[in-house]
Amino acid sequence: MxxxxxxxxxxxxxxxxxxxxxxxxxxxxxxxxxxxxxxxxxxxxxxxxxxxxxxxxxxxxxxxxxxxxxxxxxxxxxxxxxxxxxxxxxxxxxxxxxxxxxxxxxxxxxxxxxxxxxxxxLSFDNLLAQYGINPPSANPTTPLPLYISNLPCNSVDKYEANQILAMRPLTKQNLISAIQAATLSRLPYALPLHFGEPNEVGIKDLSKPNFGEPLTCKEGQLPVFWGSSLTAQLAxxxxxxxxxxxxxxxxxxxxxxxxxxxxxxx
The missing domain is CATH 3.40.1640.10 (PSTPO5379-like)
Known part of the structure; x- marks a missing residue:
């Protein structure tokens, strides 16, 4: 099916x-x-x-x-x-x-x-579509690329992990619209945690995600990173x-x- x-x-x-x-x-x-x-x-x-x-x-x-x-x-x-x-x-x-x-x-x-x-x-992807932003991840067959960052979680007892980030390539204008949508909606994982240079959050190569499939940033797009609940599984x-x-x-x-x-x- x-x-x-x-x-x-x-x-x-x-x-x-x-x-x-x-x-x-x-x-x-x-x-x-x-x-x-x-x-x-x-x-x-x-x-x-x-x-x-x-x-x-x-x-x-x-x-x-x-x-x-x-x-x-x-x-x-x-x-x-x-x-x-x-x-x-x-x-x-x-x-x-x-x-x-x-x-x-x-x-x-x-x-x-x-x-x-x-x-x-997935909830935020649906919201982006309502704002006229259709990232490649909106395709049912395209899983977002996920990367283990160098951003540490707050550890509790034996549970610890670095944050896993999901990447969507967006234009600067779409990034502004996405932040506006996130602020108004208050959906979980809606506000990006980082955008721009991947090295700043410990991501060396966008073509080699830890999970999911790579997405290419086309001309005029920049990588935008959001939190992922896969972090809990890593912990x-x-x-x-x-x-x-x-x-x-x-x-x-x-x-x-x-x-x-x-x-x-x-």
């Missing part, structure tokens, strides 16, 4: 995912509805990780509070959401290393697991908790919440 031919209702997409009829990336589905990255940790790890996220909201913005231990229903994101089944692909990590990928986590579920849901850059890999579940890259949770709701939350 091609994301460009997405169904019109988030719950219909989730049903296809739960039934095993779709297991691919979710980028391009129902623009205007929020998609989120998911990390699931044992309760013993959850408080330190939550404090890490709260201390680094420019790259680790939670869209709802963490779940209660063992709770797999997310009514605040969608009335039927069961976190065990509604992501198209999951990664199981043990001591920070990928142990398995799967399409549901029923057999891995534990009563002590706490779920975290993070905002993604997990470095902290190496004994057990963790997260969504596979580009396989996000499609929710019933509209991006506009994120724009008016604190």
């Amino acid at each position: 091609d994301p460009s031919a997405s169904l019109s209702a988030p719950h219909a997409i989730r049903k296809m995912i739960k039934d095993g009829d779709y297991t691919g990336p979710t980028k391009g589905f129902v623009p205007g509805f929020t998609q989120c990255n998911v990390i699931i940790l044992p309760q013993s790890e959850a408080y330190s990780f939550f404090r890490f996220c709260e201390s680094n909201q420019s790259v680790c913005k939670l869209i709802i509070p963490p779940s209660e231990p063992g709770n797999f229903n997310f009514d605040t994101l969608g009335k039927d959401i069961d976190i065990r089944y509604h992501l198209p692909k999951y990664q199981i990590l043990k001591h920070g290393q990928l142990a398995q990928e799967c399409h549901n986590i029923e057999e891995h579920w534990r009563d002590d697991l706490v779920t975290f849901a993070f905002a993604s850059y 997990i890999a470095k902290a190496a908790p004994e057990f963790c579940i997260m969504n596979s890259p580009h396989h996000l949770l499609v929710t019933d919440r509209q991006d506009l709701e994120l724009a008016v939350t604190k």
